[in-house]
Amino acid sequence: MLHAENLTLTFNPNTPIETLALRGLSLRIPEGQFVTVIGSNGAGKSTFLNAISGEQKVDSGSIKIDGLDVTKLTTWERSLNVARVFQDPMAGTCELLTIEENLAIAASRGRSRNLVSATNSSLRKEFQKILKRLDLNLENRLNDRIGLLSGGQRQAISLLMATMRPSKILLLDEHTAALDPKTAAFVLALTDDIVKEGHLTTMMVTHSMRQALEHGDRTIMLHEGKVVLDVSGSDRDGLTVSDLLEMFERVRGETLDDDGLLLSR
């Protein structure tokens, strides 16, 4: 389904601040697989997701989604294939628009209808139905500005918006990192349900090794722009956070020195 082959990307080449963000990164993800992605700060996780979504052009290598090389598509063209939820709850929704208007934008993705015609009564019913699953009474607040909602409520809606229309791959970029633990658990459970229901091919970046092991069916670790660990199936079942840390240290031949990653065990 997703086939990334030998991706390289250098920021500010031939300058004192040259950064080799992707160094021959290759990864294949079959359809319907849920991959969790971990890695220390600066490992290249966001850059990789940006390359898949088209926000960042790579220097070399190819990214194919269902056999189609997407490296040459515009961001808009790729938005039909790639759905994404960011860390910042404010990034996925427009605070000045109502809940209904935000959902209408998501509903019109990939369609020729405009926003005005999208806000009709059958769509309103669809919006109420999908909001009901959150059990937050938001289905009765369609006309409220989304800026009135909490970060967790907005992030839950961002997830619903990203998955409202079909796409080939769902990218979750630390989408629960800015939420308090209880709300993060709520959004993660919602994520699991939505991914399972839609059999969605998914990549979820997280700084929490525990989350990485408890969700999805495969875990990869990036380090210095490459995949250095890739565990799934029976190898991953029963793996503990300590095991994962140990494996990383073994693979890299060095001690993991990343407070963020260690603190969020």
Ligand SMILES: Nc1ncnc2c1ncn2[C@@H]1O[C@H](COP(=O)(O)OP(=O)(O)OP(=O)(O)O)[C@@H](O)[C@H]1O
């Ligand atoms: N637009 C940019 N210009 C210059 N350097 C960049 C840019 N984006 C990322 N980098 C650098 O590329 C490297 C990879 O960054 P990236 O954001 O992909 O890491 P990450 O694994 O997502 O890290 P984090 O967990 O801290 O978010 C880092 O050294 C970063 O400073």
